[in-house]
Amino acid sequence: MNYAQLLLPDFSLILCGYLVCRYTALDRSVWQPVEGLVYYLFFPVLLFQSIVTSPVDVRATxxxxxxxxxxxxxxxxxxxxLPHWPWVGKHLDARDHAASAQVAFRFNSFIGLALAERLAGAQGLLLIAVLIGVCVPLFNVAAVWPMARHSQLNFARELLRNPLIIATASGLSANLLGLRIPEWALPTVGRIGAASLALGLMAAGASLQLGLLTRGKALSASVLAIRHLAQPLLxxxxxxxxGLDAVQTTALLAFSALPTASTCYVLAARMGYNGPYVAGLVTLSTLLGVLSLPFALGVLR
Known part of the structure; x- marks a missing residue:
């Protein structure tokens, strides 16, 4: 399988956002309102749709x-x-760590869905969907917690106000209750979800400042090593x-080696953290997926 080709659309959108912001009149003054639209409307709709349409068969899986x-x-x-590791902690900026910790465990669910279908057909697609449905709520809460804690904000209030958490909780509740999006609304919801992916990745590219990664080399290397090496090994x-069977093992390994979520950048930026630094990590993670996916699915499997 050509993993580079699979990851090319995401990387191309990041690059497109970077070039448009740097070399046209569509500068940061244009992209900041776009980030708000994506964060408060488009991404929540995408999360809700993803979870509601992912049936969770707890007994079988x-x-x-x-x-x-x-x-x-x-x-x-x-x-x-990471701040407590003796060889890493002393080189970390506390705010950058709070914003970038999410890069180590969050995942790009749409690359995962595309990959699963190619690897194991309908069964693999269903298994990845199950993992997405049960892990997204946990990972989103875990992403918000260090940023709320470091900013000395009320964690419960931040969760209740966070549109990604609201969408995740609503989607999971609807899923467990057996509720589904009406057929007549699916095309509109699907188009909003597709727009969120394109705009989210382009907004990350528009904010990209790769030079910031050099000031946090230890932090960058650590979170990306957890995402692309430790997670597949775990x-x-x-x-x-x-004792998972072959198809379940394939689904889990593919899930563990995915690039990080593009929403990492939007979440960090909207919570007042170093968005450009996190955008750089999202870009590097997309590139590193070309290595971690063959490692997980070729070497480990």
Whole structure:
């Protein structure tokens, strides 16, 4: 499988946003309102749609769900613990760490869905959808917590006000209650979701300042190593521990090696953190997916 070709659309949109912002009249004054639109409307609609349309069969996939959530929790713990690592912690900026910890465990669900269908057909697509449905709520809460805590904001209030958390909780509740989006609304919702991906990635490119990555080399290397090396290794260990079958193992390994979510940038920027730095991490993670996906699905599998 050509992983570079799979990741090319996302990287191309980031590059397009960067070039448009730098070399046309569509500068930052244009892209800042776009970020607000994506954050408060487009991404929440996309999250709600993704979760509602991902059926969660707990009984048939209990081992996969347990393996995915446990490996995800370990990734979150590793990301949170970075300031306490003796060889890394002293080089970290606390605010940059709070904003970028999410890069280590969040994932690009749409690349995952495309990849699963190519690898294992309809069954693989369903298994990735299950992982997305159960992990998105946990990972979104884990992404908000360090930023709310470091800014000394009320965590519960931040969760209740955060549009991504609201959309996630609403989608999961609707899923568990068996509610679905009406057929007549699906085309509109689908187009909003597609627009959120394009605009979110272009907004990340418009904010991109790769030079900022050089000031946080230890932090950048650490969160990307967790995302693209530690997470696949943890997923491999969990697959063995829970005795997953071949298709479930493939789905879990693909899920663990995905590039980070493009929403990392929008969330950091809208919560008042260093958005350009996180945009650089999103770009590097997209490129590193070309290495981590073959590692997980070729070497480990």
């Amino acid at each position: 209990s081992g996969l769900i347990a393996a995915g959530m446990l490996s995800g929790l370990m990734g979150i713990a590793l990301a949170y613990s 997923a491999f260990a969990m697959a063995r521990l829970f």
